[in-house]
Amino acid sequence: MNKELILRLSKYKRLLFKLKALGLERVFSNNLGDAIGVAPSLVRKDFSVLSLSGNKRGGYDIDMLIEKLDIVLGRDKPQEVIVVGCGRIGTALMQYEEFRNEGIKIIAGFDVSPENVSKTSGVPIYHIKEMKDFVEKNGTKVGIIAVPDSEAAATLDMMIESGIRGVLNFATIELRINNRGEIDNEEQPCTIHNINICLELEHLFYQVNVANEMEPEKAE
Amino acid sequence: MNKELILRLSKYKRLLFKLKALGLERVFSNNLGDAIGVAPSLVRKDFSVLSLSGNKRGGYDIDMLIEKLDIVLGRDKPQEVIVVGCGRIGTALMQYEEFRNEGIKIIAGFDVSPENVSKTSGVPIYHIKEMKDFVEKNGTKVGIIAVPDSEAAATLDMMIESGIRGVLNFATIELRINNRGEIDNEEQPCTIHNINICLELEHLFYQVNVANEMEPEKAE
């Protein structure tokens, strides 16, 4: 299962909810394709791979798609997350109420100096030393890294050690398992997604400064 | 020029700076490959495409690489950005001092109610109505969207209208040009990158709940 494919599936699902809320009951592959920016044939291929079938004329049934996608995506909400590092990014996330609508719940924050963190969200904040116990007790599997860059790698180690299996990293250093030795022999895999805002901005500057300056047809 | 390729080039550059700071003068393709997580042959291919050549034994000269990469990436810093929507995410970004080290400068924030924004960063905050003038006057080309989802599409229109040509979007709806009509006949292209934190988390939940539960070799 391809990363891009899974992303598309999530996008389909998100869109289907909106269409359903609007009162629609069926969609065509080209509606979905237009909306998420892919070719209709790819939409059909995606569904075909998952054995989701439509109706030779009337398109796909929205309820059916949502139901099947939920199964494939394995979401029997709500999903629980912890935030490690309760600074600017960390608290912005903890205060973001919309997560609830997405079936996502931030159940705790951890910091080296929890006494400095303003507790304006309903999320409890603990000292980082308590993380391992907490994660083990709650069986938490996903966590967000929002500590300073210099702490990121060590924090990752600690989280994996505690039992975290999925990490969203905001530090501007790219984390990968195996970055620091020792861990990769642990048998449980851990998935890491890096959100590198600096890199994204640099990419935009490139597009704006360089790519768009060339003859537009030659540029990417 | 491929998106992935450009991302790799930025990563090479970032890494090369660190190596240089450590006192190194030359690197091999496998050093770079290990560090950013790609095959050495891909590193060589990347450089080959850009006609950056190394030395048949001693690898690549770091200074030369940095210099050439800077040219390719078109960075004659510092690059200026505006932030539209000065809420939790927006202010977190404005307060992030590390951008300076990356040659990125946030020059202004815009909001519908600037009087409510705590001005704890050095960045001036203006009413959204002043954005167009500001952007035109400063020739700003890149902006960040951090307004509520419901405002995101309209905000994008306004930014493009004002002359912004690269957008980093934090709203959880995927923005694309052509989303709302009318704009796509404007001849200037605008690049949009969406950072969808909810989607990233959902993806992690999928990995953790579904993919890793199957026989690990069959899962993605």
Next chain:
DNA sequence: CGTTTGTTGTGAATTCATTCACAATATAAC
């Protein structure tokens, strides 16, 4: 009912990034 229309479903073709494999060659060693 028969015909037209529009949409799915999918095997084949295509495209494109990555990896392979190895010849070319600069440096080091002796």
Next chain:
DNA sequence: GTTATATTGTGAATGAATTCACAACAAACG
């Protein structure tokens, strides 16, 4: 100076994701 060694540079092979193209078919229409 000759030989050994390490690393580059790149054309060919591979592999994967996407698009193409069209047959199959359900619904709508007359």
